[in-house]
Amino acid sequence: MKNFLRGVIVCFILIVGFIIFSLSHQIGGWRAFIVSSGSMEPTISTGALVISHYTHPSSLQKNDIITFIAPTKEKPIVTHRISNLSRKNQLTTFKTKGDNNNNEDTWVVAGGGVIGKVTFSIPYLGYFFSFSQTKLGILLLVLLPAVYIIIDEISNIVKTIKHHHKKSKEHKEIITAGIAILFSLWLFTPQSTQALLSDKVSLTNNSITIAIVSPTITQTPSPTITPSQPPTPTQTLSPTPTVTPTLTPTTQPSCGGGNITINVNNNGGGSTNIVNVTSNCSTKINQNNTTIIYNTLHN
């Protein structure tokens, strides 16, 4: 009976050791990750250990929870739920969302970025593995047990040499196997997967319409333009013929002969004021605000 129990315990320890080894070396497509944030709560809690198994993207369905490499600059490993998927030309892409987020993630995940489908999760186990990576964790789980084994073995060797002492091997084997498991926990370095929280806000109904040109202008011309005329010619006749001079007055004002002032009343802050200037002359517009003026030059 004792031997049977011992055999069961040894087998159990070997199985656990193999599982730990497999997860750390992705044997059979299985991998474990530590969840480091809370966007998948309450389904997967922060600090949980998730076990993912590689699944071909064509086999993944909506609402599956997947671990994937997010297509951002940092390329974090993220665990979220598939909220939507698209299959085109044998390529599958996914939209994902954390259960604890109100909105989908901003990225689109390509099938090639999927590491695996989450099979199950173990709450809080991630904290233990994380602790095993700290200095205190290594001291308690690896170094102290290793020192115990070494001291105990040296002691047994000395006793054996001196007194031909036979110690029960069963107890020692189980302790040793247990310490070996603890040691392999240290070797097992699950990666962290992020369950990224997110939120969104929106500016709605932003509207732009190009203006219809219909200016409102108050015009105050100043000064009055008087066309120039040549002086009336005088002529001294001598002795007989009579000459009638021909006047050629200038009736059109020349460009630059006067200024036209246009006053535009501002409709208040943030308003847009439209001025339509049609002139064959050069037009100079002085402004004292920061509004950009669209001006088509005609000369």
Add this chain to the structure above:
Amino acid sequence: MIITGVGAGAFAASQALLSDQAVLAANTFSTGTSDLLIATNPVSDYASSKAGFTNNAMLPGQTSAYAFRLKNNSDAVDFSIQGQATINGTNTLPADKIFVTITPLDSSSNPMGTPVTHPLNEWTSVQSLGDLVVDNGDIQRYKMEVMVDPSITESSVSVNFDFVFTGTQVLPSVTPSLSPSVTAQP
């Protein structure tokens, strides 16, 4: 045998330290809630959605600017910000002729960081607003400038769009607790 086993394990671990690449550091865990809010006018009125701007008399070549603020109202969560536009209905004003620039501002409303400019049609894909991180509890000011390409000659053409800002959690960097520090094994 036991010493050999332990020794072999230790040797394997040493190899892991020297040649392999593994994270020998405590993971950083982050708990908290996420909440991003926006305000336009008045700047004290924050909500998850605000009515955008309207300009019914825009001129080609004209640039109009609008201010808004994002508030990270989360609990212990820092955000990086992304923006995305969704065009509503059918636009008669071509989206590739409208240029939208988003610039973060400091508390004095002076530009800080790098402005992000894209034509509106490119804004329909998610665009990062840069490396700026809005820490939890902080308010970040922004300016949105909209410019209509001078080549537009038609009158009364228009476009209507929503602009969505997403805050995505930024996790703190992991500080290695052992030396030498190593990178994560893919």
